[in-house]
Amino acid sequence: MVHTDTPRVRFAPAPSGWLHVGGARTALFNWLTARHGGGTFVLRIEDTDADRVTSESARGLMAALRFLGLDWDEGPDTGGPHGPYRQSERRPLYAAVADALREAGHAYEAFETPEELEAERRLARQTGLPPGYRGGHRDLTEEERAAFRARGRAPVLRLRTPDEGVASFDDVVRGRVEFAWADVSDFVIQRADGSPTYLLANPVDDLAMGIDTIARGEDLLSATPRQLLVHELLEADCLLDRALDHAGLPPRPSGPAGGSAGLRSPRFAHLPLLVGEDRRPLSKRHGSVAVDEFRRQGFLPEVLVNFLALCGWSHDGVRERFTVDELVALFSLDRVGRNPAYFDTDKLRALNGDRIRQLSDAELAERLAPCLAEADLVDSPPGAAQRRLVEGLAPLLRERIQTLAEAVPLVAWLFRETVEYDGRAVARHLRKGPAAQVLRASREALGELGEWTGPAILAALDGVAEGLGLGRGKTFQPVRVAVTGTAVSPPLPETLALLDRATVLARLRDAERLTAAPA
RNA sequence: GCCCCCGUCAUCCAGCGGCCUAGGAUCCCGGCCUUUCAAGCCGGCAACGCGGGUUCGAAUCCCGUCGGGGGCACCA
Numbered sequence: 001m002v003h004t005d006t007p008r009v010r011f012a013p014a015p016s017g018w019l020h021v022g023g024a025r026t027a028l029f030n031w032l033t034a035r036h037g038g039g040t041f042v043l044r045i046e047d048t049d050a051d052r053v054t055s056e057s058a059r060g061l062m063a064a065l066r067f068l069g070l071d072w073d074e075g076p077d078t079g080g081p082h083g084p085y086r087q088s089e090r091r092p093l094y095a096a097v098a099d100a101l102r103e104a105g106h107a108y109e110a111f112e113t114p115e116e117l118e119a120e121r122r123l124a125r126q127t128g129l130p131p132g133y134r135g136g137h138r139d140l141t142e143e144e145r146a147a148f149r150a151r152g153r154a155p156v157l158r159l160r161t162p163d164e165g166v167a168s169f170d171d172v173v174r175g176r177v178e179f180a181w182a183d184v185s186d187f188v189i190q191r192a193d194g195s196p197t198y199l200l201a202n203p204v205d206d207l208a209m210g211i212d213t214i215a216r217g218e219d220l221l222s223a224t225p226r227q228l229l230v231h232e233l234l235e236a237d238c239l240l241d242r243a244l245d246h247a248g249l250p251p252r253p254s255g256p257a258g259g260s261a262g263l264r265s266p267r268f269a270h271l272p273l274l275v276g277e278d279r280r281p282l283s284k285r286h287g288s289v290a291v292d293e294f295r296r297q298g299f300l301p302e303v304l305v306n307f308l309a310l311c312g313w314s315h316d317g318v319r320e321r322f323t324v325d326e327l328v329a330l331f332s333l334d335r336v337g338r339n340p341a342y343f344d345t346d347k348l349r350a351l352n353g354d355r356i357r358q359l360s361d362a363e364l365a366e367r368l369a370p371c372l373a374e375a376d377l378v379d380s381p382p383g384a385a386q387r388r389l390v391e392g393l394a395p396l397l398r399e400r401i402q403t404l405a406e407a408v409p410l411v412a413w414l415f416r417e418t419v420e421y422d423g424r425a426v427a428r429h430l431r432k433g434p435a436a437q438v439l440r441a442s443r444e445a446l447g448e449l450g451e452w453t454g455p456a457i458l459a460a461l462d463g464v465a466e467g468l469g470l471g472r473g474k475t476f477q478p479v480r481v482a483v484t485g486t487a488v489s490p491p492l493p494e495t496l497a498l499l500d501r502a503t504v505l506a507r508l509r510d511a512e513r514l515t516a517a518p519a
Numbered sequence: 520g521c522c523c524c525c526g527u528c529a530u531c532c533a534g535c536g537g538c539c540u541a542g543g544a545u546c547c548c549g550g551c552c553u554u555u556c557a558a559g560c561c562g563g564c565a566a567c568g569c570g571g572g573u574u575c576g577a578a579u580c581c582c583g584u585c586g587g588g589g590g591c592a593c594c595a
Contacts, residue, residue, distance in 0.1 A: 014595050034520040046595065112591060121592085128520040132591055156593050174524070183522050183591080190592040198595045222523055270524085273588070277530080281588080310532075310544095317533020318543045338524075340588070342531050347545045357558075399558035410556085429555095461554080476554035488556045 003213035007039030008253065009213045011065075011072075012202065015048045017058040019064035019291040021343060022217065022274045022282055024245070025308045029215040029271060031070045032331040042209060043075030045086045048201050049092075058086075064291040067322060068301050074209075082209045082250055087201050094196035096243035097204055098157050098189060099232065106233050109155035109191060110137035111148040122244040132185030133158065159199075159229065167225035172213075172269035173336045179225045187226055199223065203230040206266055208239055210253030215269040215333060224268055231265045269333040272312050275340045283341050294348075298371050298404025303352045311341035321354065353402035364398060365391040371404040377415040391416070392498045396490035413484045414499060419507055425487035426514055428477075435478040437468060442479050443508040452501050458493035483510030 011027040013019075019027075034041035043065070045058050057077060065072070074080025084090055101107040110133075112120075121131045140148075148155070162181040171177050189200035196204075206214065206227075234240035244251055274287035288294060293505065294304055302324055309327050310320055313336050322330070356364065368390055382390065393414070397407050406468035413419060429435060445460040465475040476492050483504055489495060496504055 012595090039553080105579095110593095112593095117592080125520075130521050130591065132521090177523070179522070185591075188593050193593080195593085197593070200594080217589090218524070219589055220595085223595090272525080275588085279587070314532050316543090319530080320544060337532075339526075339531085344531060344545065347531075350545060353558090400556065425555095451523095458554090465554090472554040474554095480555065486555090490556080492554060 006041065007034055007037040007213050008210050008364050009034045009039065009215070010042040010044050010206070010209065010211050011070075012046050012205070013061060015061060015241055017057040017060045017079070019061050020282075020289050021291060021308065022289075024068060024070075024291050024304070025274060025311050025341075026216055026271060027065060027070050027334065028068070028305060028308050029269070029313070029331075029336070030213075031072075032327055033213055033215060033333060034073075034260070035328045036331050037039045040073045040455065042080070042082075042211070043072035043078075044084060044209070045076055045088075046198065046202065046204060047086060047088045048196050048198060052132075059103075060292065064295075067295055068291065068305055070305075082253065086482075087196075087205065090205065090247075090249070091199070092247035093208065093243055093249055094201055094204060095194065096137065096246045097198065097240065100163070100239050100243055101159065101189070101233060102157060104233075104237070104239070105158045105160075108138060108160045109140070109145055109187075110158045110186075110188075111140075111153045111155045112137065113143070113153070130183070130185075133187070135186055138186065143281070154192040156188045156192050158186040159189050159226070159233075160224045161226070161229060164385065167228060169224060169228060169265075169268065171221075171224075172215075172267055172333045173272075173338060174221075174270055177221070177224070179222070181225070182501045184225055199226055200230065200438040203227040204234065204240065204243075207231060207234050208244060208249070208252050212266050213269065213333070215271055218270045218273050221270045224270075228265055233402050269336065270337060271336060273340050274311055274343050276343060276461055279340070279342075286343070287345070296374070298406065299348065300350050300355055300367065300404075303348070305353045306355075307351055308345075311343060312336050321351070349402040356401060356404075358399055359394075359398070364394040368394065368397070368404055368407055372408065372411075372415075375405075375408045375412070377408065377412060378421070385436040389498060393490070395494075396494055400490060410488070410490060413486070413489075414495070419483070419485040419510070421481070421485045421514070422487065425485070426482045429481045430511060431475060431489060433469060433478075434470065436512060438464065438470070438475050438478045439482055439508050439512050441467060442475070443505055446508070447505055448502065449501075452497060453496045454494040461493065478511075478515075479508070482487075483507045484512075 009030040011030050013023055013027075031041050033039070043062070047058075062075075062077065072078065074082065074085060076085045079085075098107065102109070108262070117133070120134065124131045137158075145155070165181050166178050167181055168176060168178040187199055188197050190196055228288045235296065241251065245424055270500070274282040276282050281291055288297070291304070295301075305327065306322050309322065309331065314320075315322070315330050315335065359367065364386065369378060369382050369387070370380065372378045372390065374384065378386040378390065391486050393407075393411055397410065400410060401407050441464045442461060445464050446457065447457055461475060461479065462472070466473055477487065480489055480492050481487055483496065483499070
């Protein structure tokens with residue numbers, strides 16, 4: 001082993017403006033690996049494709065990572081000793097590497113147009129041949145290249161792959177994996193416009209930045225041999241070191257292995273794919289897939305982290321509630337499983353509800369406030385009176401919500417001037433039975449009440465029930481519908497105590513007309 | 520078509536040759552509690568894809584088979 005004593009890991013997303021939960025899981029596993037080993041977590045933006053926007057679109061991505069608490073030690077905004085951390089700013093390096101690879105004969109110019117290649121692939125598919133590049137321009141002569149150029153064709157650079165032998169590596173989660181080189185066709189490392197492809201930029205930067213562990217999706221498993229090949233070529237003759245120097249970029253971190261020779265390829269851990277309930281890879285069809293959507297729905301970041309950790313990793317198969325600190329302490333990539341991980345939103349909700357029940361009133365109120373503000377129920381930030389109200393609501397809400405957003409319909413009536421009556425609730429609880437008497441008696445009892453507190457209100461309503469010879473159900477429901485407009489609310493007496501008495505009495509009186517209305 | 524990966528309750532995870540009449544969680548179904556809704560507590564349902572081996576003994580190892588997924592881009 002020639003790895004450094006503390007891990008250097010990275011999360012290297014293509015910028016897309018938002019963070020997919022799958023990406024978040026990948027980021028988390030890398031982050032946990034870094035934090036567990038007291039190492040360094042690097043954020044690198046892979047924006048080699050000119051068609052995509054850069055600075056702007058990385059913003060949402062970074063905001064989502066921050067929301068989850070996945071902080072990075074080196075990155076586009078924070079900087080660091082091995083930057084820049086945006087591939088679009090490292091073009092000279094890739095160009096230097098590409099040149100060197102070509103000069104050394106490892107890469108060659110290929111002049112086929114995308115259309116020609118597409119036609120070739122179609123043909124291959126029809127004939128049942130593998131669709132990869134057939135190596136048509138592998139050995140063009142200088143004259144042939146000049147001829148293509150003269151016709152105005154710009155070449156891509158392809159890397160020559162071995163014709164025989166096997167590429168093998170030890171994957172942290174899958175064990176030994178082997179590929180026959182004969183099945184790996186020459187691949188493009190530089191586009192016709194001079195930009196590098198992922199297959200070049202990614203391994204170049206991993207080496208240049210001294211990354212020693214790479215956790216990534218299983219979809220990249222079969223790209224690994226090609227990246228290992230690049231690693232190998234970069235190490236040979238100090239090709240990468242010279243290119244870094246040539247591009248004016250900082251030299252790569254030196255491991256404790258010092259001058260000892262040998263390949264310093266990072267170790268790979270290919271994570272099982274995240275799938276939806278239909279067992280297909282998670283996509284937009286499955287509903288929410290963006291971290292930010294889960295944030296808006298009222299999922300707590302520490303719960304998302306806990307849940308995401310469970311997507312592929314397990315500690316002992318029994319315990320599954322972990323704080324972030326516990327995850328940092330216990331996490332290990334070799335406890336990652338090989339089966340697809342089902343992104344089970346039911347389970348996520350259950351975990352979230354559990355966590356909410358652990359929060360103190362003040363903590364829950366704190367978390368609730370932004371959510372209520374987003375629903376326009378309170379100001380952002382809430383005023384002192386609103387804070388008190390939300391904190392008073394916290395204990396009543398705690399056992400009734402799985403996500404913060406679920407609190408909104410439960411308490412909206414407390415914050416609004418007018419009551420919105422639910423037709424079904426009115427029909428069931430106001431139009432039927434002795435609702436009229438109940439409302440009138442309640443209004444009188446509550447009006448005479450000495451103190452406006454939950455217990456006092458409860459006693460008063462019980463008095464009403466007794467006086468009319470009714471059970472609590474028959475009395476509380478009409479009152480509930482009258483005041484809240486719905487048949488479902490947090491416990492009545494305690495909630496009424498949070499509203500001012502005049503409002504409650506007014507609503508009771510207003511509702512009386514509903515009891516008289518014809519069916 | 521070729522290559523690679525995967526296969527335990529409905530679902531995820533545990534299991535790494537005997538501790539398994541297979542454990543935990545989510546979902547679902549009962550019951551208790553109850554002012555609605557929840558929460559809580561108690562109980563329940565339910566799995567080693569299939570076929571061959573190896574072994575005294577297999578969910579665990581090997582082979583095959585079937586099934587699922589990923590990849591084979593001038594996308595990452």
